[in-house]
Amino acid sequence: xxxxxxxxxxxxxxxxxxxxxxxxxxxxxxxxxxxxxxxxxxxxxxxxxxxxxxxxxxxxxxxxxxxxxxxxxxxxxxxxxxxxxxxxxxxxxxxxxxxxxxxxxxxxxxxxxxxxxxxxxxxxxxxxxxxxxxxxxxxxxxxxxxxxxxxxxxxxxxxxxxxxxxxxxxxxxxxxxxxxxxxxxxx
Amino acid sequence: xxxxxxxxxxxxxxxxxxxxxxxxxxxxxxxxxxxxxxxxxxxxxxxxxxxxxxxxxxxxxxxxxxxxxxxxxxxxxxxxxxxxxxxxxxxxxxxxxxxxxxxxxxxxxxxxxxxxxxxxxxxxxxxxxxxxxxxxxxxxxxxxxxxxxxxxxxxxxxxxxxxxxxxxxxxxxxxxxxxxxxxxxxx
DNA sequence: CTTGACGTAAACAGTTCTGTTCACTTATAG
DNA sequence: CTATAAGTGAACAGAACTGTTTACGTCAAG
Numbered sequence: 001x002x003x004x005x006x007x008x009x010x011x012x013x014x015x016x017x018x019x020x021x022x023x024x025x026x027x028x029x030x031x032x033x034x035x036x037x038x039x040x041x042x043x044x045x046x047x048x049x050x051x052x053x054x055x056x057x058x059x060x061x062x063x064x065x066x067x068x069x070x071x072x073x074x075x076x077x078x079x080x081x082x083x084x085x086x087x088x089x090x091x092x093x094x095x096x097x098x099x100x101x102x103x104x105x106x107x108x109x110x111x112x113x114x115x116x117x118x119x120x121x122x123x124x125x126x127x128x129x130x131x132x133x134x135x136x137x138x139x140x141x142x143x144x145x146x147x148x149x150x151x152x153x154x155x156x157x158x159x160x161x162x163x164x165x166x167x168x169x170x171x172x173x174x175x176x177x178x179x180x181x182x183x184x185x186x187x
Numbered sequence: 188x189x190x191x192x193x194x195x196x197x198x199x200x201x202x203x204x205x206x207x208x209x210x211x212x213x214x215x216x217x218x219x220x221x222x223x224x225x226x227x228x229x230x231x232x233x234x235x236x237x238x239x240x241x242x243x244x245x246x247x248x249x250x251x252x253x254x255x256x257x258x259x260x261x262x263x264x265x266x267x268x269x270x271x272x273x274x275x276x277x278x279x280x281x282x283x284x285x286x287x288x289x290x291x292x293x294x295x296x297x298x299x300x301x302x303x304x305x306x307x308x309x310x311x312x313x314x315x316x317x318x319x320x321x322x323x324x325x326x327x328x329x330x331x332x333x334x335x336x337x338x339x340x341x342x343x344x345x346x347x348x349x350x351x352x353x354x355x356x357x358x359x360x361x362x363x364x365x366x367x368x369x370x371x372x373x374x
Numbered sequence: 375c376t377t378g379a380c381g382t383a384a385a386c387a388g389t390t391c392t393g394t395t396c397a398c399t400t401a402t403a404g
Numbered sequence: 405c406t407a408t409a410a411g412t413g414a415a416c417a418g419a420a421c422t423g424t425t426t427a428c429g430t431c432a433a434g
Contacts, residue, residue, distance in 0.1 A: 020300045022209035036382045109299035111356040113207045162349025169298040
């Protein structure tokens with residue numbers, strides 16, 4: 001990946017998350033990144049493509065961070081406990097909510113701005129959420145049958161979304177801990 | 188309230204919810220409502236004021252609908268059960284998600300677009316969410332002590348947010364029923 | 375040492391957006 | 405009948421937005 005292109009995506013991701021997708025103009029991204037407009041349109045056909053690239057980056061960040069945390073947790077366990085491996089998600093959320101860089105979930109937010117279910121951006125966001133739930137289900141499959149596992153994963157997923165919204169719209173940064181206790185109660 | 192003003196607010200609320208707040212231009216609202224631009228700016232100093240008026244309307248709709256449902260449920264009960272009175276919220280959500288007019292929660296969505304916690308619009312959205320949780324807490328106070336009640340109300344609130352996001356971003360319209368079962372498990 | 379990839383700066387086109395203004399119409403209450 | 409409030413239509417200003425184009429640098433690899 002060319003460094004200027006990568007830098008554009010990095011900058012765009014931050015600005016989109018903080019200020020929104022429509023509200024963040026191309027010119028702001030260019031000014032903030034110090035890249036010229038011609039370069040942007042050499043790498044991306046449109047703003048929409050840049051949004052998708054930023055979401056792709058964020059998707060990879062979230063997935064790999066989650067995998068790392070689960071993996072680290074497995075190392076620290078004497079006996080493998082799938083439930084505990086899933087609950088690290090909420091510790092992860094807790095860190096995120098209390099960081100300086102928390103401005104809500106990119107995918108929830110972008111869904112709000114591009115609400116048409118057939119829009120590529122909306123589809124991407126939905127797919128991301130599905131991948132996360134699938135990762136949760138995957139962790140649980142060793143313990144239960146498939147049907148119940150998928151159900152539990154959806155419940156966990158619902159708690160994750162609830163915690164994010166609570167933290168973002170009401171500013172309740174401790175929501176991840178509330179959700180974690182509720183998740184524990186499911187097992 | 189002058190009829191044209193009310194009509195503007197009604198139209199704006201629908202369009203903002205469906206297409207987003209930045210993406211919905213003044214001109215679309217005017218074309219859709221058949222009101223002239225001069226009239227709009229006689230009633231509202233800015234688009235932001237119109238957004239706030241639309242949110243105020245939505246807030247009143249949600250609160251009064253919820254009160255009605257809870258009240259109706261109380262009538263149908265032989266013995267008053269606070270938990271059941273709260274759980275009607277999820278039946279309400281279920282209807283909403285499966286209606287033609289579901290495009291996510293106005294307040295979650297507007298928070299995504301106006302993420303600055305000091306922005307009047309963001310403050311309004313946060314206040315709305317707090318009012319709803321307070322209504323839930325109020326229903327539960329007859330049964331438990333205040334501390335535990337507030338905690339339970341936040342948990343219910345978290346499930347509500349989770350269900351809304353799940354229904355909106357993943358298109359899982361049955362999320363309200365999932366959340367309802369989880370809510371029942373809290374008691 | 376030159377070719378080609380990558381980048382910049384700046385002007386420009388074309389659209390869309392918010393908000394203003396003004397001359398004119400309509401309806402109604404005193 | 406008339407004063408007043410409410411609304412219309414249309415033009416306009418000014419800003420912001422996305423996207424294009426042109427002419428010009430830089431630099432590393434063959």
